[in-house]
Amino acid sequence: MESLATPRRAGSSQRVLPRHARAHNLTLLLRTLFHGGAMSRADLARETGLTRVTTSDLVAHLLERELVVEKGVRAPSGPGKPAVLVDLDRHGIQVVALDLAGAEENVGALMDLTGAVLDRRIRTRATVGSGDDAVDEVVDLARSLVDVADGRVLGVGVGSPGIISEDGQVLEAPNFGWEAVPLRDRLEDALGVPTVVGNDANAAALAEHTFGQAEPDMFLVRVGRGVGGALLVRGELVVGSAQAAGEIGHVQVGEGDGPECACGKTGCLEAWLSVPQLTRMLEEADASHPGGDRAHEQVLREAGGRLALVLAPIVGALNLSDVVIAAPHELFGGTLLDAALEKLRSHTLSRFHTHVRLRVPLQSDDLVLQGGLVMVLSAELGVS
Numbered sequence: 001m002e003s004l005a006t007p008r009r010a011g012s013s014q015r016v017l018p019r020h021a022r023a024h025n026l027t028l029l030l031r032t033l034f035h036g037g038a039m040s041r042a043d044l045a046r047e048t049g050l051t052r053v054t055t056s057d058l059v060a061h062l063l064e065r066e067l068v069v070e071k072g073v074r075a076p077s078g079p080g081k082p083a084v085l086v087d088l089d090r091h092g093i094q095v096v097a098l099d100l101a102g103a104e105e106n107v108g109a110l111m112d113l114t115g116a117v118l119d120r121r122i123r124t125r126a127t128v129g130s131g132d133d134a135v136d137e138v139v140d141l142a143r144s145l146v147d148v149a150d151g152r153v154l155g156v157g158v159g160s161p162g163i164i165s166e167d168g169q170v171l172e173a174p175n176f177g178w179e180a181v182p183l184r185d186r187l188e189d190a191l192g193v194p195t196v197v198g199n200d201a202n203a204a205a206l207a208e209h210t211f212g213q214a215e216p217d218m219f220l221v222r223v224g225r226g227v228g229g230a231l232l233v234r235g236e237l238v239v240g241s242a243q244a245a246g247e248i249g250h251v252q253v254g255e256g257d258g259p260e261c262a263c264g265k266t267g268c269l270e271a272w273l274s275v276p277q278l279t280r281m282l283e284e285a286d287a288s289h290p291g292g293d294r295a296h297e298q299v300l301r302e303a304g305g306r307l308a309l310v311l312a313p314i315v316g317a318l319n320l321s322d323v324v325i326a327a328p329h330e331l332f333g334g335t336l337l338d339a340a341l342e343k344l345r346s347h348t349l350s351r352f353h354t355h356v357r358l359r360v361p362l363q364s365d366d367l368v369l370q371g372g373l374v375m376v377l378s379a380e381l382g383v384s
């Protein structure tokens with residue numbers, strides 16, 4: 001379908017053409033409905049500052065394109081005709097979202113625009129690290145979800161580990177053996193549905209921004225099979241000079257001590273913190289000190305402390321108040337989080353950073369999937 005999104009980088013010297021103004025206004029209406037919920041045309045006109053005539057004309061266009069629906073009438077509060085409410089077609093429009101960053105599996109979901117999961121599929125990877133076959137697995141998973149949609153599929157949104165270019169190429173994802181894989185194009189060619197591919201941590205940050213309680217300035221650390229991160233400044237993702245902003249997994253914490261990392265260095269944050277590494281170190285501690293909690297706790301405290309050492313300069317430089325750790329709550333929510341917060345406070349100038357909030361959302365499992373939804377909404381409707 002024709003994209004409604006306004007170009008993000010329209011040069012300032014460009015003249016605003018009437019059709020640009022119309023696209024802009026359509027986006028404005030969709031955005032207002034997305035955040036405000038069902039409302040009458042008169043409400044919409046008031047909220048957006050557009051005239052009633054323009055609003056009615058644009059709503060008619062959106063109705064025709066089946067992006068909005070009429071939702072019945074509001075009980076009249078005075079004399080006159082009761083107002084017909086319009087809203088985004090939150091249940092009829094659906095999105096397929098994929099999370100490729102799990103430790104051993106790809107997860108896919110068919111979602112409606114409220115973020116509700118209508119169908120969920122989990123596929124254990126058969127072909128980790130074997131390039132093309134891994135792409136085929138992703139395409140098959142997405143296709144199985146497009147096929148069960150009972151509404152119209154607006155797009156496919158994919159959160160993938162690795163460095164992703166703006167046009168949806170996975171420039172590098174060592175765990176999949178991917179190098180310059182045009183994942184977006186492969187999915188679009190196979191499914192005929194508009195597709196957006198983004199880094200998994202970036203997707204999670206967008207989800208926390210749209211559906212969660214993120215502050216406009218936020219750092220998100222995503223921990224799964226690897227460790228990634230994403231930075232929001234004033235509600236916008238910071239992409240970085242080589243699309244790798246927030247990638248803190250292979251920052252060495254300390255002077256080369258610590259566990260060996262898959263990248264060949266020693267003591268990278270990922271070697272302290274990734275779910276497989278942490279699980280293995282906890283198992284070793286439990287095996288060498290059966291029945292004793294102290295060794296177990298010490299592993300969690302050490303990992304939390306190392307995380308804080310990486311976070312401290314980021315929090316300090318940007319004066320952040322909100323750091324989200326998107327990770328399994330049972331591993332990260334207790335001792336590890338406490339130790340990280342304690343060390344973060346002691347390593348930053350306390351007067352300006354006492355209010356920093358470090359949190360592990362309870363429901364972080366679906367953050368990347370929700371991020372896939374947000375990326376499609378943004379690309380196709382200009383809504384975020």
Ligand SMILES: [Zn+2]
Pocket residue numbers: 249250251261262263264265268270271
């Ligand atoms: Zn490393």
